[in-house]
Amino acid sequence: MKHLARLICGSLLLALLAACVPVHIAAPAPATDPVQSAATTDAAFPVTIEHKYGSTEITAQPERIVTVGLTDQDALLAPGIVPVGTSEWFGGYPGSIWPWAQDELAALGGAIPAAVGGESINMEKIAALQPDLILALYAGVTQEQYDLLSQIAPTVAQPAGYIDYGIP
Numbered sequence: 001m002k003h004l005a006r007l008i009c010g011s012l013l014l015a016l017l018a019a020c021v022p023v024h025i026a027a028p029a030p031a032t033d034p035v036q037s038a039a040t041t042d043a044a045f046p047v048t049i050e051h052k053y054g055s056t057e058i059t060a061q062p063e064r065i066v067t068v069g070l071t072d073q074d075a076l077l078a079p080g081i082v083p084v085g086t087s088e089w090f091g092g093y094p095g096s097i098w099p100w101a102q103d104e105l106a107a108l109g110g111a112i113p114a115a116v117g118g119e120s121i122n123m124e125k126i127a128a129l130q131p132d133l134i135l136a137l138y139a140g141v142t143q144e145q146y147d148l149l150s151q152i153a154p155t156v157a158q159p160a161g162y163i164d165y166g167i168p
Helices: 002-020 034-043 072-077 099-108 123-128 143-152
Strands: 047-051 054-058 065-067 133-136 155-157
Touching (some): 065 072, 072 133, 133 143, 143 155
Parallel strands (some): 133 155
């Protein structure tokens, strides 16, 4: 009888724990048909993104992205986008690609991004990379820096309402 009670209690405990674990529903697999993928991507543009300095229109799928935010490169690598330039924020890793993202960069076959600054933004290096989009999300760009970056390429700063280096 004790064993039956333990078995019932154990089963109830497992059922309770299972009810507490969030269920992850997998997203559909990405399309493998390049024509369908291109059509889906093209349908996303043009897009206008609101941010602390106004709004930025991105008219087509960007192919050459520079990140001046200190961790923006990680957000790009996760879905498979390799930036052409990054900001060095704490030194020691080429292209500011830290160990947690180096395997992803290697898997994507991407070149190590060029360093475009650290404590300051090197506008000349950014311009030389000929980006079609500049991300300054986890950054502290001033209005003056934003204006200069926007002359090089469409630039997106952090959303209004978030402090510098404070975007979640």
